[in-house]
Amino acid sequence: MILWLKALHIFVMLAWMAGLFYLPRLFVYHAMTTSQEAKQQFIIMERKLWWFVTPFAILTLVFGIWLIISYGAAWFAASTWLHVKIALMIGVYAYHFYLYKLLRDFAADRNRHGHKFYRVINELPVLVILAVVILAVVKPI
Structure with missing residues (x-):
């Protein structure tokens, strides 16, 4: 049973991350365009993508909690690597x-950032997810 939970946790996390990596890329293109027609299309695409990946974020949390419960309190208390991973994941949820706030800003024509800002915020989560994967697989602490 635990292996199925792990597989589902990893799958929904991958689906969620794919969306989190793509949404800021849409923001890059949105920030670069001057066409009102293109801006409206980006607003639709961004909203649909955010709402598509949000259930994966919820399921990632559900399967993660289910795994912790399955392993038990003693395992959780002894798993320092997991405590660090959870702290990082709180950052990913934030x-x-x-990104939802930024999406709403674009939809209300209140974007205050240039495309370079969105390029940076598109790349930063990659490092966090790398750390999360290393913690989960290698368990260095």
Whole structure:
């Protein structure tokens, strides 16, 4: 049973991350365009993508909690690597909702950032996810 939970946790996390990596890329293109027609199309694409990946974010959390419960309290208490991973994941969830704020700003024509800002925020989560994967697989601490 635990292996199935792990597989589902990894799958929904991958689906979620794919969306989190693509949404800021849409913001890059959105920030670069001057066409009102293109801006409206980006608003639709960004909203649909955010709402498509949000259930994967929820399922990532559900399967993660289910795994912790399955392993038990003693395992959780002894798993320092998991505590660090959870702290990093709280940051990823904050990032997820920050992207929603940015999406709303674009939809209301209140974008205050240039395409370079969106390029940077598109790349930063890669490092966090790398750390999360290393923690989960290698368990260095």
